[in-house]
Each structure stands twice: as C-alpha cells, then as structure tokens.
Amino acid sequence: MSIPFADLAIILPELLIVGVACLILVLDPVTPTGKKDYLAWISLGVLAVCALITMEDFGETTVAFSGLVVMDSYAAFWKMLLYLVSGMTILLSMSYLKEEKIELAEYYAFVLLALVGMMVMVSGADLLTIYLGIELMSITLYIMAGLKRYEARSIEASAKYFVLGAFSSGILLYGISLLFGVTGSTRLSEISTVVNGPASEDPLMLLALMLIIVGFGFKVAAVPFHMWTPDVYEGAPTSVTAFMAVASKAASFAAFLRVLLEAFGGVKPNWNLIILAICLITVALGNLVAIVQTNVKRMLAYSSIAHAGYALVGVVVAGWVGVEADVSSRGVSSLMLYLAIYSFMTIGAFAMIAILRKGGLEGEEIEDFTGLAKRHKGGAFLMLVFMISLAGIPPTAGFIGKFYLFMAAVNADLAWLAIFGLVFAAISAFYYLRIVMVMYMREPSAEQEKNTRLVLSPQVSVVLACAVAGVVLLGIFPGPLVSIADLSVLPIK
Amino acid sequence: MDVPISYYVVLSGLVFSIGLIGVLIRRNIIIILLSVELMLNATNINFVAFSSYLGNLSGQVFVFFALTVAAAEVAVGLAIIIALYRHSSSINIDDFRLLKW
Numbered sequence: 143m144s145i146p147f148a149d150l151a152i153i154l155p156e157l158l159i160v161g162v163a164c165l166i167l168v169l170d171p172v173t174p175t176g177k178k179d180y181l182a183w184i185s186l187g188v189l190a191v192c193a194l195i196t197m198e199d200f201g202e203t204t205v206a207f208s209g210l211v212v213m214d215s216y217a218a219f220w221k222m223l224l225y226l227v228s229g230m231t232i233l234l235s236m237s238y239l240k241e242e243k244i245e246l247a248e249y250y251a252f253v254l255l256a257l258v259g260m261m262v263m264v265s266g267a268d269l270l271t272i273y274l275g276i277e278l279m280s281i282t283l284y285i286m287a288g289l290k291r292y293e294a295r296s297i298e299a300s301a302k303y304f305v306l307g308a309f310s311s312g313i314l315l316y317g318i319s320l321l322f323g324v325t326g327s328t329r330l331s332e333i334s335t336v337v338n339g340p341a342s343e344d345p346l347m348l349l350a351l352m353l354i355i356v357g358f359g360f361k362v363a364a365v366p367f368h369m370w371t372p373d374v375y376e377g378a379p380t381s382v383t384a385f386m387a388v389a390s391k392a393a394s395f396a397a398f399l400r401v402l403l404e405a406f407g408g409v410k411p412n413w414n415l416i417i418l419a420i421c422l423i424t425v426a427l428g429n430l431v432a433i434v435q436t437n438v439k440r441m442l443a444y445s446s447i448a449h450a451g452y453a454l455v456g457v458v459v460a461g462w463v464g465v466e467a468d469v470s471s472r473g474v475s476s477l478m479l480y481l482a483i484y485s486f487m488t489i490g491a492f493a494m495i496a497i498l499r500k501g502g503l504e505g506e507e508i509e510d511f512t513g514l515a516k517r518h519k520g521g522a523f524l525m526l527v528f529m530i531s532l533a534g535i536p537p538t539a540g541f542i543g544k545f546y547l548f549m550a551a552v553n554a555d556l557a558w559l560a561i562f563g564l565v566f567a568a569i570s571a572f573y574y575l576r577i578v579m580v581m582y583m584r585e586p587s588a589e590q591e592k593n594t595r596l597v598l599s600p601q602v603s604v605v606l607a608c609a610v611a612g613v614v615l616l617g618i619f620p621g622p623l624v625s626i627a628d629l630s631v632l633p634i635k
Numbered sequence: 636m637d638v639p640i641s642y643y644v645v646l647s648g649l650v651f652s653i654g655l656i657g658v659l660i661r662r663n664i665i666i667i668l669l670s671v672e673l674m675l676n677a678t679n680i681n682f683v684a685f686s687s688y689l690g691n692l693s694g695q696v697f698v699f700f701a702l703t704v705a706a707a708e709v710a711v712g713l714a715i716i717i718a719l720y721r722h723s724s725s726i727n728i729d730d731f732r733l734l735k736w
Contacts, residue, residue: 270697277704281711288715294722298731301719304712305667305728309658311708312674315701316651319681319694323644326689328697377733 152206152213155192155221156258162188163254170247181247182236185254186229193225200630209329210268215630217265220396223482224264227389228257230489230605235381237599238496242379242504244289253385256282260393267404269318269328272397276314276361279393280307283386287378299377306360306370314357320350330404338408351406351413355420358401361394364454365424368447372435375443380504383439384492387446388485395453395481399474403460403632414461421458422562424451429566433573438495439506441573442488445532448570449484453477455547455563458556465554472553475627476546482623483543483616487531490609494525497602500594510594511577513586521596522581524610529578531613533571539616546624643684651677664719664726668712675705 150157166181173181196218203214232253239245259278266272284307288300322328324347325336341347359367375383406413428448435441456477460470498505498514498521505511515522531538544567548560586594616623650673657670679698686694720726 270693270700274700274704277708281704281707284711284715288718291718295733297715297718297722298733300715301664301731304715305658305664305671308668308671308708308712309674312654312671312678315675315678316681319647319678319685319697322694322697323681323685323689326685326691328693 149206149211152204153211155195156261158188158192158195159254159258159261163251163258166247166251166254170251173247175245178245178247179236182232182250185232185250188254189225189229189232189257193222196221196225205267209331210271211262211265212267213265214632216396216400216632219478219626219630220264220392221261223392223485224257224260224389227385227392227485227489228253230493230608231381231385231389233601234384234489234493234496234605236601237597238379238381238602241499241597242290244291244379246289249286249289252282252286256286256385257389260389263393263397264400266397266400267330269321269330269333269401269405272401273311273315273318275397276394277311279390280311280361283307283382283390286382286385287374289382290379295377296379297377299374302370303374303378310357310360310367313353313360317350317353317357320346320353324350330401333405334408337406342409348412351409352416354401355413355416358394358398359420362391362398362450362453363447364420364450365427365447366420368424368428371447372440372443375446376437376440376506380439380492380496380506383443384489384496387442387492388488391446391450392481392485395450395457395477399457399460399477400632402457403474410461410463414458414463417454417461418458418559421451421454421559424448424454425563425566426451429570429573432570435573436508437506438508438511438577439492441508442491442495445570445574446488448566449480449488449532452544452547452563452567453480453484455551455559456480458559459550459554462554462556469550469553471628471631472546472550474631475624476543476550478627478630479620479624480543480547482627483531483539483612486609486612486616487528487538487540490524490606490613491528491532493602493605493609494521494528497521497596497598498594499597505594508577508580510590511581512584512590514581514594514596516586517591518596521598524606525581526578527610527613529574531617533574534567535571537614537617539613539620542617542620546620640684640688643680643688647677647680647684650674650680662728664716664728667728668709668716672705672709675701 199213199218200215205212256279259275262275263272266275284300284304287303288297290296324341324344325333363371425448428444428451432441432444456473459473495506500510531540534540534544548563551560654670654673658667661667682694682698
C-alpha cells in the first residue's frame with residue numbers, strides 16, 4: 143500500500159509542526175539555559191508558515207486518506223484560530239516560564255504537539271482520527287498542567303485532570319465502539335447514512351450517542367461534566383491555563399459540532415433537547431458559582447464554563463428541528479464567532495494574571511488587584527477592557543459575540559433562550575465588574591502597595607496588544623470576521 | 636458452535652460498568668487507573684466482536700490505535716502519580732485537598 147503524496151500535502155501543516163516539535167525535543171538538551179528563547183522563536187516561525195499554508199485552503203473541500211481527514215473551510219477557520227492562540231500562548235510563556243523558574247524547552251514542544259492534536263480533531267472526518275486527536279491533545283495537556291513539579295498544587299491539578307480526562311476518553315471510546323457495532327463504520331459520512339435510515343431508533347445507537355455527548359461534554363467543560371475545570375485551571379501554570387481554556391475548548395467544540403451535525407445531523411430530535419438542557423444548566427451554574435470565588439483563576443474557570451454554555455446556544459440552534467437551513471448555519475457561524483472572540487478576551491485576562499506578581503509568586507487572588515489603577519494605569523485599564531468584554535458590554539467584542547448568538551436563537555424561535563442567556567449575562571457582570579471595582583475604588587494596604595507589581599516583557603506586551611486590539615476592533619468592526627465565519631460553516635443537512 | 640454477538644456485548648458492558656464504578660468509588664489512584672484500563676479494554680472487546688460479526692476489519696484497526704493510546708496514557712499517568720507520591724507520600728485521592736475537589 144502506498145500513501146499518495148497528494149494526501150500528505152493536505153496534512154503538511156501537521157507534519158511540519160510535528161517535525162519542529164521533535165526538533166525542539168532534540169535541541170533542548172544541547173541548548174544552554176537562558177538561550178531557550180530561540181526554540182520558542184522557532185516554534186513561532188513554524189506557526190507562521192503553517193498559517194500561510196492553511197490560508198490557501200479556505201474555500202476548498204479536500205478529502206484525504208480515503209476519508210480519514212477532511213480539509214474544508216470549517217477546519218481552516220479553526221486551524222487559523224488555533225495557530226493564533228498557540229502563538230500568543232508561546233509569547234506569553236517566554237517570560238512567564240522565566241519568572242516561575244520552569245525554563246524548559248519541552249514546553250514549546252508540548253504546545254506544538256497539543257496543537258497538532260487539536261488540528262487533527264478539527265479536520266477529522268472519522269471517529270478514529272477525532273479520537274486520536276483528542277488523546278494527543280489531552281495527554282500533552284496532562285503533562286503541561288503538572289509542569290510546576292515543585293509545587294503541590296500543580297501536580298495535584300495534573301493528577302485530577304489525568305484521572306477525569308482518561309475517564310471521559312474511556313466513555314467516549316465506548317460510545318464510538320457501540321456506534322461501530324450499529325453502523326459498521328467509524329466514518330462520519332457512513333455513520334450518517336445508516337443512522338438516518340435503518341438505525342434511527344436503535345436503542346444501542348441512542349446509548350452510543352449519549353456516551354459520545356458525555357465524552358465531549360467533559361472536554362468542553364459543560365455542566366455536569368465540569369468538576370475538573372476549576373481545580374485544573376487553578377493549579378496549572380497560568381500560561382497553560384490560558385492555552386487549555388481557549389485552544390482545547392475551541393478544538394473540542396469544533397469536533398463536537400462536526401460529529402453532531404455530520405454523523406447525527408439526520409436525527410436531531412435525538413440530541414437537541416439534551417444539548418439544550420446541558421446548555422441551560424451550564425450557563426446558570428457557571429455564572430452563579432463564579433460569584434463566590436475569591437481566586438481569579440478559579441473565577442475565570444467558572445466563567446469559562448459559563449462561556450461554554452453560551453457557545454452551546456449555537457449548537458442548540460444548529461440542532462433545532464423545523465428551522466430553515468440558513469438559520470441552522472447561523473447557529474454554527476455564531477458559535478465560531480463567539481469562540482474566536484472568547485479566545486482574545488480570555489487570553490488577555492490570563493496574561494494579566496500571569497504578569498501580576500506578588501513577591502516571588504503569582505498574584506491570583508482578587509485582592510491582589512486592589513488599587514492596581516493607582517500604580518499601573520495602563521495595566522488596570524487593559525484588565526477593565528477584558529472584564530467588560532467577558533461580561534458582554536458594548537462596545538467590546540464580547541457584546542458582538544453574545545449578540546450574534548442570541549440573534550441566532552431568536553431566529554430559531556428560541557427567544558426565551560436568548561432572554562435566559564441575557565439574564566445570566568447581567569448576573570455575570572457582577573463578578574467581572576467586582577475586579578474592576580477592586581482595581582479602581584479600593585485603597586491598597588501598604589504591604590500590597592510594596593509587594594504586588596506588574597512585570598512586563600516585550601513579548602507579553604505583544605500578547606496584550608493583540609488581545610486588546612482583537613477585543614476592541616472586533617467590537618467595533620465585526621463585519622470581516624462575521625463574513626469569514628459565515629463562509630466557513632459546515633454544510634447543514 | 637459460534638458464540639452469539641450479544642454475549643460479547645453483554646460481557647463488554649459488564650467490564651465497562653465495573654471500570655466505571657471502580658473509577659467512581661475507589662480512592663486509590665492506581666486502582667482508578669486500572670479501572671480506566673478496564674473501561675478501555677471493554678471497548679476493545681466490543682470492537683473486535685463487532686469487527687468479526689460484521690466482517691469489517693476497521694474495528695480491529697481501531698483496537699490497535701486504542702491499545703497504543705492506552706499505553707501512552709498509562710505511561711504519562713504513572714509518571715504523574717510518581718510525582719504526586721514524591722510530594723505527599725500518598726496516592727489516596729482523599730488526601731489531595733489543596734484544590735477544592
């Protein structure tokens with residue numbers, strides 16, 4: 143059996159990134175400490191090259207390896223987002239790793255390998271490739287969460303992430319195996335043919351569908367499968383938390399939506415109510431529990447759960463029965479838009495936490511932000527922008543994202559869902575604006591004044607500038623991104 | 636005499652349930668790891684049984700991949716458990732309460 147070169151050309155970005163990740167692992171031991179930054183620049187270089195390659199793939203649909211991998215605009219959109227997020231993570235990590243004294247070049251290799259896993263997920267057209275992508279991403283992230291080996295919290299986060307991650311993969315895999323038994327295939331298109339026809343009411347198929355939803359529910363951190371999220375986000379190094387909160391969530395949503403729409407698109411009544419229920423409790427619980435948190439990373443973890451809930455509104459709209467095809471695709475495109483916008487504001491917020499230092503430690507409690515506006519006007523203002531964007535207040539991008547999602551819900555005759563979302567968005571403003579209040583209206587104690595400071599490096603400045611530019615520009619001119627998302631939606635059955 | 640396919644499905648369902656319950660009720664992290672392995676192996680039983688029943692080899696191919704992934708997962712998992720043990724001299728899940736579970 144020979145592998146045609148045309149197929150290899152489709153996965154060229156993945157091959158390049160794996161190659162560079164291996165190269166970094168080889169170069170790491172021979173690179174003296176203090177020069178590890180070169181390896182980070184190499185990683186950024188390969189991301190730029192891959193972005194150029196992927197840019198060419200917009201607008202075409204190519205199937206490779208006899209249907210295991212598909213490269214369409216949908217995959218290209220997510221890949222571009224993932225390159226951007228990984229690039230920002232690498233830039234953010236360069237000074238953060240030095241501050242935390244975990245200057246390991248493997249770190250960059252891990253970021254790249256996790257990225258490859260996510261890329262395989264978003265362009266997988268077969269449950270086998272999607273599963274392999276998920277595992278590559280998860281196993282790498284287990285290691286990254288425990289990278290601060292000397293700190294008990296980090297290791298504990300890693301262990302908890304590992305146990306629950308492996309557990310959820312097991313559930314997902316069992317679902318896939320049952321589905322294989324029912325349909326005789328793991329290819330999404332072939333599953334769809336059987337599921338639409340003879341097996342549409344098969345109880346084993348329904349069980350498989352449930353297990354797959356549970357498996358993905360863990361990966362996107364939807365309630366009631368969210369319990370790992372706050373612990374892992376709090377314990378992991380902040381740059382890793384940012385990467386997990388943004389990239390792995392985006393990739394999991396991309397794969398989840400592809401599986402639901404391409405394989406189960408013909409049996410929407412079997413899953414849309416479950417997704418709706420998950421969406422409602424995720425939005426409600428994420429926002430309510432975030433209110434009582436005192437640790438900013440933990441609060442952002444619950445906020446990311448709530449945002450996963452909002453993004454699920456897009457899935458609900460895409461899966462709603464009895465709406466026109468263009469309304470369904472509006473659900474998909476608003477989800478893509480929302481996650482792209484969410485990436486900018488969340489990376490920005492985590493970057494602020496990463497650079498706020500208290501003595502030799504990270505300032506991650508809400509009180510560490512006390513009176514920040516007095517000493518660092520610019521830094522406090524950036525945090526203010528990210529917080530109001532997360533709360534969804536205009537003129538920031540967060541508002542645009544919520545607007546398109548809720549409009550999609552209204553168009554699908556789910557106005558009550560939009561109102562439900564709006565009520566909880568208003569509740570969320572309370573805990574986001576509390577940080578703003580603490581920064582601007584509280585007087586810091588003498589000790590806080592002396593100890594907490596922002597440590598800026600050129601690389602972090604670039605990340606913050608990118609994030610704030612994304613939040614503000616997309617808030618004012620969302621047009622280009624909206625049309626790109628509209629053009630990259632999955633074909634709706 | 637051929638064993639009917641339903642036997643295999645029931646067997647894998649039982650093994651999967653044992654693994655699932657094990658993860659949920661056991662407190663020793665190594666036992667939890669073993670239970671996860673049981674869940675993965677239940678999947679492999681399913682794949683192989685369906686593969687032979689349907690005369691479709693792709694199920695067996697999937698098993699190879701699943702086995703490899705499981706091996707990688709165990710390697711990383713045991714490394715994490717060792718790091719955890721060096722910190723706290725314990726592998727009981729209940730002892731890890733730095734982060735509210």
